[in-house]
Amino acid sequence: MVDLFGPDAPPDRRPEADDPGRPLADRLRPRSLDDVIGQQHLLGPGGTLRRMIAAGRLGSLILWGPPGTGKTTVARLLADAVGYRFEQISAVFSGVADLKKTFEAARTARRAGATTLLFVDEIHRFNRAQQDSFLPVMEDGTLVLVGATTENPSFELNAALMSRAQVLRFQSLDAENLEALVTRAEAVMGHPVPLTPEARQMLIGFADGDGRALLGLVEEVSSAAAPGETLDEAGLMDVVQRRAPIYDKAQDGHYNLISALHKTIRGSDPDAALYYFARMIVAGEDPLYLARRLIRMAVEDIGLADPHALPQAVAARDAYEMLGSPEGELALAQAVVYLASAPKSNAVYTAMKAAMQVAKASGSPLPPMAILNAPTKLMKGEGYGAGYIYDHDTPEGFSGQEYFPEALGRQNFYAPVERGFEREIKKRLDYFARLRTRRGDQ
Template identity: 80%
Template sequence: MSDLFASPQDESDYEDGGSRPLADQLRPRSLDEVIGQAHLLGPDGSLSRMLASGRLGSLILWGPPGTGKTTVARLLADRIDYRFEQISAVFSGVADLKKAFERARFERRSGRSTLLFVDEIHRFNRAQQDGFLPVMEDGTVVLVGATTENPSFELNAALMSRSQVLRFQSLAIEDLDQLARRAEELTGAQLPLELEARQTLLTLADGDGRALLGLVEEVLASVREGEVLDAPGLLSVVQRRAPIYDKAQDGHYNLISALHKTVRGSDPDAALYYFARMLDAGEDPLFIARRLIRMAVEDIGLADPQALPQAVAARDAYQMLGSPEGELALAQAVVYLASAPKSNAVYTAFKGAMSVAKSSGSPTPPFVILNAPTKLMKSEGYGEGYIYDHDTPEGFSGQEYFPEAIGRQDFYKPVERGFERELRKRLDYFDRLRASKREGTED
């Protein structure tokens, strides 16, 4: 496996550049030294194929922080001998873009192409994003944008259609370990960590190479001579990196989707894991509570009629107790819902009924079930022939209640799981009674 950052020449590199962050000193010097993105830069990777063809189109590099997006953009320009220009959407406006485009046009007249790297490109508004289109189309620049946000949500369709999206992945533990060894080689110092503590350090980086090197620097600067830290000792020295989670963006939606699907998939252990991930990242527990209530009615329904009361009670318990005590009530609801028998029969029936209601107009219900509070309505036949169900031996009249214009519908189909198995028997019984009463009436 190749290296994420450059191999140090010797320890003097570190001594001479001691004021420079490790991430800067270990920056890769060629694409061959980049680690962790083999699906892009390996022999069969997308970028490797693109470079082999001799053609580089505009790109959107999408992925978490510290995975090499900026470095790869710079090295791409070096590989194809393009002038590299970098701007940040956080600090740049329309005037800065115009100046960058003018410089690119000037260089193009001199025979040199420009790779324009735009960091945090999703921060530009729609109109600013449209400003890239003419210079992309006429070849003034090859645009390479970097974003941590899902480009399908954040970038114009026109910009997306002119670019290829490349997904950068978080660095694996083995990649981070190799990076830590490169840092040790450069500094000439072994990390004073027990094996478990070293694994904890790698985990704390959360797939971010730049964050790992910051943690390495923190450890080397903080530990006394001769001291070797265990895992708890490490956590007392370094600042824990916050999990990647933006409550308005991908992290939020990815984890709530994972929680919902693991509950639906009857895996309480996985559901608890994603529930804990969301709490750890700072998600509002009441948002989770609302989603649990939704899961109870969408995915469990009447297969377990206690699922909804459990979810509602967990929300109420959290509101009463607050955090962290109330979180246990939510955890109990997560386990209960994941363990419950599943049915979406009510959910499906409701969607079917809504579809018919929207498409069938406003047919009048059968007169037999309409009240007749006035003489005129009674003379028109309102309520005539209605059978009071409690007056029948079975407590069931079997009368037809759907409007004649649409006829009888069959929306609710209980599954053979949990309590709905009993409901299926009950509804089958009513169907048989309805049929026999209809036959008796016809006779």
Template identity: 75%
Template sequence: MSDLFTPDPIDPADEPPGARPLADQLRPKSLGAVIGQTHLLGSQGTLRRMIGSKRLGSLILWGPPGTGKTTVARLLADEIGYRFEQISAVFSGVADLKKVFERARFESLSGKKTLLFVDEIHRFNRSQQDGFLPVMEDGTVVLVGATTENPSFELNAALLSRSQVLRFESLSSADLEKLAQRAEELTDAALPLTPGARSTLLSLADGDGRALLGLVEEILASAEDGEMLDEAGLLTVVQRRAPIYDKAQDGHYNLISALHKTIRGSDPDAALYYFARMLDAGEDPLFLARRLIRMAVEDIGLADPQALPQAVAGRDAYQMLGSPEGELALAQVVVYLALAPKSNAVYTGFKAATSVAKATGSPMPPMVILNAPTKMMKGAGYGEGYVYDHDTPEGFSGQQYFPEKIGRQDFYQPVERGFERELSKRMDYFGRLRAAKIDRDDD
């Protein structure tokens, strides 16, 4: 069981130089030394208010890797005087949890409260998550869970209802620069980087403080005396870090949502940026092609009838050319859709028609528009009085096509943008002809 808990701290004086990773050596000793997360740790931050009240409730710390979740949990326990226990959902099971709870109950007999930090809490299954509920409710432990995944998707509703979710943000470039400076002070060595290379280093870290310190260690260990690395030299020393992205999880949905909304918002530059980010992170281009086809019909529709053919052609071009040449065809679709006039009139009209169809059952269409392939059906009035539209002067008969039970409905409302402006004129024209026919029939 000992490997599940945080070991006793080692006196740095007893360690050989470089024995611990730089990230561990620079771990803050107080909340005031934590870099970033000012919305939580600033003077008016949520955690500051909790500490001030000396009352700490169960928390879910949600955010990207390397943003300080574990460190903050440990320092919270120190600030408020709780015992700190740490387990990982990756390596622990129900038996391990029971031992933790027994230890916490024993310590509570002497008045010591326990803060239980559960790393990767989303990896516990639903029944394991339910196991926390009794000890949270009776005060055996204050649970602080950490997750990189969206809690609303990964955690039980019962667990979430007993916890406060706190969002940790990726570290900004300014935060990462402060961290790099701390590393230089600790190691008493300036990073041998040109200003451009230093900026690239911060970008490679991608908001992850732990990743930045790992890169710093690589640079300090690999750089030769007196050597100054430019951007190209830096990339030969460190391996490019993969962007934070999981095609089945939160990052995937965040970026496809951003791509969709920037195209809907007619911003081709932002749309190209998110499109490029998803490709760079390893997204399947055909998934993007399918989403672009959906955007063409959902957000543009008949305001630009060429939007759908463009999107389908982009998919076909990618399938013919493959990567990377085919990705340019999809980028062309991204720009075309972003700059196309927008309309969701077909989308909303279809939803409205579907709603009426579900609500009204199965009324018979008007007899006048039903086929009569047998004598019996003709005798029953099927097709009687039908007017062949092409035989009329306007090519429009104006007959009633809706079931009598429902009456005429208006689902499709074209917008005054793009080609739908022309369709609106056509609908007005047919509406006038239909109204004139009704007047003639009434007379």
């Protein structure tokens, strides 16, 4: 039996873990799952991981969540909790040869009666072939795989690997969790963080839900403040540079925020829409990308309920291209508010999808002869253009003739809603339908 606090213990378990020369995040590394801050949906009573531990057996897992939420620590503590041998590799620094050595060591340990928990940090960095190499050793029980990723596993991991592992979502630490972490850090350091209450809250905000980043900021502030000095918000800003928000324009953060922006505009909430728009601008998103998305929203979610929505979105794009940043961003913000406040209709969007479906399924039936041009005598003799009624010659400016191919029959795709300008369009179309019926009865 290994003494967890003796000379053979892991480095983070030895008494020198309290050495003030070590990084604060390392000194505060939890020694049991009960010490982990946050992730109560997994580690609290009845949580998924608590149930696994109670059963005495772990299955393969994918731990998905933002940086600094405890994925590595939890993996190590899980191995301790069920008595598994812990092995850790990083997909950034490991190749096929490293994987083969790790698998062989796990086989040797298994023959000796030990189960290996292999923790793979940033598992999404492995390519498809490398991910596939885990499948045989997972299936034959050579090891239990616990992978950690900050990226959406649905996009980054093979379906075969996903089918053999349970995905557990780690959440960003909330303000209460981060405050508890600061309090714990103060106990270890033996002194409070030299900040006013307002600056303390600002520091917690800077961490952006990342516990490891927060402890780094606490160390930075504690070492920068003069003896007896208490920093206010301005003093804190002088000491630390604000962390960039968690956002990768090619990955999950990007898609989460553009989805939130689109849905808040569709949901007619201009305040929430401005917030997500600002989040993306602050994070460095290309304003022209946002302009293109606003144009899409104008036609997809507003359409003819407000015919001015599309010109507003296009004008905002043009204004940004003329003014640049930051002035042009105000034009985009104006479009965000306009679109969010506008009446909503997806009637044109729905009609287009329905028309496309019929067009793909119906083949190539000939339009009615009456609406075909007859540029030659032969075509005129064949009946091209015969019976066409010039709408402007009718009293209502509407002939009511049939334009769909005879083989297809009349179709109804566009159903305007009773909102905004489409209410007027609906009245007009209902009027045309009555005239069409009247002409058909004649």
